[in-house]
Amino acid sequence: MIMFKCFICQAVHATSQCLITHLRIGHSFYPSTRFKLICAQDDCRRQFSTFAGLKKHLVCVHKSCQSGDAETSESFQADFHILQNGTEVAGTSVVQSPDAGYFENNGSGQNITNTKHICATIVAKLHGSGMANSVVSSIISDLEELAGGLHSQVQHEILSAVPKDNPVRSTLEKGFENFENPFVSFNTETKRMKYFNKKWGIVEPVQKNLGVRFDTRRNKNTGTYDQVPVKDTFVYIPILETIKFICRNSYICELLSKPCESKERYEDFCDGSYFKSHPLFSKTHTSLQIQLYYDDFETANPLGSKRGVHKVGALYFVLRNLPPKLNSVLMNIHLVALFHAEDLKKYGFDPILQPLIDDIKILESHGIDLPFSSEKVYGTICQITGDNLGMHGIMGFAESFSGRHFCRLCLI
Structure with missing residues (x-):
């Protein structure tokens, strides 16, 4: 065969x-x-x-x-x-x-599971494309209706072709009655997250408190506007859990286990003198090289009247152990933290970076267990990148670029 x-x-x-x-x-x-x-x-x-x-x-x-x-x-x-x-x-x-x-197909149960898996992958691709939850729910609702319509059409065509006195007709009718629309399991956000967590696992974001502020809110009972306390928060995605989740991919583990090959010319981080003299990177080739990136982005119209009010700061990271071809793909650029830019002006970077620093200390001193190594894997931050405004902010420099030497790189 x-x-x-x-x-x-x-x-x-x-x-x-x-x-x-x-x-x-x-x-x-x-x-x-x-x-x-x-x-x-x-x-x-x-x-x-x-x-x-x-x-x-x-x-x-x-x-x-x-x-x-x-x-x-x-x-x-x-x-x-x-x-x-x-x-x-x-x-x-x-x-x-x-x-x-x-x-192995020992009945309809395995087929139903495989069909759900394919539907879950379709829904996950919709989420991964950046669509809003409301749009994803609307598309799933249409797909659910389509699957139900196809089921009804197939049921009518098959049952009309089988005589009523045929003993197999009752079996077919029972099978059609037990049909489960695969998109029913994904028609709400709660169902989707529950299935994704069970099937593939999810690194849940952790909400952290920064402080309390007073905001003006309308009282529904009296119709007046009152001053109410509101918590200032940001979300942190545990970097150690994200790294463990990444290493569930066998291909990624294979790449992380390979030593970095130094070249005669500067092409990557491992070609520089800092990497070669680093107390961790120079001794253990499996050490994780974490590169952070910081930038702000507007969630509202950047030219409208609400600009700056809803601006969000974001921290991302990539593993420099992976080749540049993979690190240029969006799926390999991972989120670390999200916070309001206004809170940054009020509280500074210290409380926002503290959870990340705590995890990095664990990674540096104790290490973590990863599938590609029989020993503990250590790592640390190798590089922090961003635009001029972001780098000046995270490093504590003046964020005004009207001074005599406003660029920290070329001193223009």
């Missing part, structure tokens, strides 16, 4: 559809303009941006792969013929590689 090879783990599968299911569920791989699907059949290395393109290529170009798909089609037709004659069809099993046990 012709087998199809996975370009990631080299596992082989009986049909092109089994290979695509393996990539979707086994590797959670979803192609895009950056992440291409590669044909691993023989010496072919063509790249594709969609699963449909890869499947069409396998069927049209690699002629021999049609035999596997034809056998699957014949098997399905035989099962449906038996079902029409009133004989119960036992669960089928997909031909698989020894390490692909999750493709």
